[in-house]
Amino acid sequence: MSFSKLYTVLLLSLITHITGVSQSIISNTGYEFIGDNREYFSPYGFPQTILASRISQELTFCVDSSHNSFAIGGSYMFIHGAKQFANIPDLQAYYTYQRNKTTFKLGSFPMLRTVFPLALYTDSLYYFRPNMQGALLSFSQSFGSIRWKETGILDWILQENYGANESFVAGISGELWYYSLVSKHMYYYRHHAKDTTGGFKSIEDNGCVLLTVGYVTSDSPIQFSYDIGKLITWQKFRFGNDYYSGGLYTQAKLAYSRLAVQGTYYYGDPTYLPMGDPLYRSGNYGRIDCKITFIDSPGVEGIFGFCTHIIDSDINFSQQLSLKIHVDKIIDK
Template identity: 30%
Template sequence: MNTKKLSFIILSFLTIINLKVKSQTIEANLNYFGFMDNREYARSFRYSQTIFGNRISPEVGLKLDSFNRFRIGFNALYEFGSQKNTFIDKIDPVIYYEHEKNNWQFFIGSFPRLNLVDNYPRGLIRDTLNYYRPNIEGMLVKYQTKKFKETVWLDWTSRQTANDKETFLFGFSGKYQPGIFFLSHYAFMFHNAGAGIPIPGDFLQDNGGLQAEIGMDLSRKTFLDSLTLSGGVMFSIERTRAISSSFDTPAGFVSNLYASYRKFSVQNTFYAGEGHHIIYGDSFYTSKSYDRIDLGYTPIKYKNLEGKFVFSYHIVDGALDNQQAFFLRYNISGKKDIRKKQ
């Protein structure tokens, strides 16, 4: 983002702060995300890298009434060791409207994916989006009760120009849990259309996947803070329209186990079946068999601050890869009533 765009955002902040409108409240929020993710994937011939940096995302806005609010801000990334010689490597605008009433939530604009669409299985949507694409640019609808929730979203990733393609992500996810047992599902489709001026050899492409599971939540039945087990099916869909009129639909079995006690956690994810080519998915799922073990330790947990180590082991293609990560999140928010006194 250039200086003019940043100046526009700052000016918008000042405009909102100086508004004097009846029956409104100024709200502010600040989110910090620090991350170190060292990936040693050479043994399975996948891409090794170290992702090391931080993000800061301030927001300010107006709560118009009990159901409606507007927010404006930005999400800024700085990667440690950056050679760009700039204070910030990349700034994403945050501008959105939110409506929340009864069991419904609706968003439109550029809004954080955190706590909305950040829990997809890595086989479908890889976790690097948390580092490099923190916002959804589009719309989202969420319905939630005590036993059921469903989220539908549209993320517009590129608008069509003479040289740029039209691309977007469309997805939905949900969970039904009347008791110990639960049903969950995650699905999305990536639509990759052509540029305004056709590119030779480039064809319209649909690519995505779905994962559905049945499981048990035994957290209240044991001494552990959390214990869940689940298993189900994962399949992907892919079609290049000018080449084929039918979809390729490889499928397989997937299982998950998660347990935590105080500051410690363990998670195991296992997949067996056909290899997948999901553009936004984790590359480990191109193999026919894959097992991932995550060992977590959370030494920092205080009010709105949490710091966590995760040590991951990837068993794939007869090799053992490893990964070490540390995440630190801090979030603070506040509000001030600006209603005129009668």
């Protein structure tokens, strides 16, 4: 029996067994169209156009009063214009514990796009690597007028030849609220180790700390938020040089109904984050994002964005289109 047939038999057996012991099964079938056009004329970024479609299917088996669940599924993205079935499907298999204000995930699960901003984690990574492989723990607490939320992640990005080439990211992202005032803190550490031809290890470590304070309006049709703080990044080579950077990071957002405008500005040293947006490596970078949600229904969401990039006083543009369809929500209507 070939490996693919054996894998299929084991997977079907697992689904059959879990179906028998689970209290309920939740289906999540989805489609997403991705359109991303980047008109960069800068040494820090390169122009590209991405047109793609992603289909996904996930089955969640709930047990133990819905506090514990196990999900299996996957997604496949095919880039328009490329050969069909040229990419490898992204498989999902993970355990979830959820109770009150605590969530714990373990396995390969869809990545949350709200953990880190673009300066720390560029958006194109979500296209080609939609799953986090490791663990996530998130919880929140309230003490009168004080609210606290914290998320910790461990993402094993790469593992080849039993550690000959490996990479992982570990970090935290949190918010501390007092009425409309908010303090945010974010940190992650990236480790990459690779065997060299001489039998040694080439080890590179990167990291960052982002600390901000800000204000957010509440109970108003027009939503406004403002944050300002410090971004620190570093790059370390074992048995080599260390590099550090620091700069001012500020962000403001204005939203009303289906319209939103967000401005971000970074001024300081070039950043040292391979996973961050490369435009921040200029050390003098601002962007203005204008977005409109042109479809907003329980089963369909469509967002178009137009972004102006100011890179060392040079102006560049990009456009993004996202159309998501949640098939199960449409069927249940």
